[in-house]
Amino acid sequence: MKTLTLRCLSAGMLFLTATLLASCNLFDKADDVAFNTTLDHDIEASESTSGTNVTYQQVITLDATSDSEISRYKDKIKGFEVNKIKYTISSYSGAFATKFTGKFGFGDESGTSYTVSTTITDLDLQAAYTAGTVYELTLPVTEVAKIEAMLRDKKEVKIYVDGTLSQTPVAFTISVSLDVSIQADAL
Incomplete structure (x- = not known):
């Protein structure tokens, strides 16, 4: 017993x-919190010299903590999931049918080079602006995971525009948006 x-x-x-x-x-x-948001940033591009096939490069930092909800949980974020990366030409002035050919890239805080990139070929900036075309970047899952890691670890990602403008002078704005899902610890 x-x-x-x-x-x-x-x-x-x-x-x-x-x-x-x-x-x-x-x-x-x-006590986990999950929410979705869109990280937006405008890249103001301008080349005032006159010419053809002009090399153009620019690097900007997309700071995720500029979003109030992300800033609120910034020290408790467990992960980012990038659902979509989109861009549009939101302003344009310059020569008719100026085209951009090059790379659109993402990198870490070092700012020296990009780790994730996609190629853009003969993007007619004026036509894209006039039509209001929204372009969605399709990257391999492994590349998207690198962007997610940059956002999770540093809460920012550098965006690189690196290529050639078919003719200048030209000024335009590239509006970039990342639709993301965030998981954070609420406590």
């Missing part, structure tokens, strides 16, 4: 321990 009581007590303690451990995981996840 004593053995049966000890076995029942041991089984009960084992069950209680398992229940407590499982509930700790539930409590840990219960």
Whole structure:
């Protein structure tokens, strides 16, 4: 009878321990917050010299903490998920049918080079502006994961525009937006 009581007590303690451990995981996840937001940034591009096939480069920093909700949880963010990366030409002035060919890239805080890039070929800046075309970048999952890691670790990502303008002078604005989902610890 004593053995049966000890076995029942041991089984009960084992069950209680398992229940407590499982509930700790539930409590840990219960205070998590998940939200979606769009990180927007305008890249003001201008080349005042006259010419053809002019090299153009610019680097800007997209600071995720400029979003009030991200700033609120910045020290408790567990991860970013980049759902979409889009860009549009939101202003344009210059020669008719100026085209951009080059790379659109993303990098870390060092600012020396980009780790993720996509190629843009013969983008007619004036036509894109006039039509209001929204372009969505399709990057491999492994490349998107690099951008997510940059956002998670540093709360910022550098955006690089590096290429050739078919003719200048020209001025235009590239509006970039990252639709992201964020997971954070609320406590």
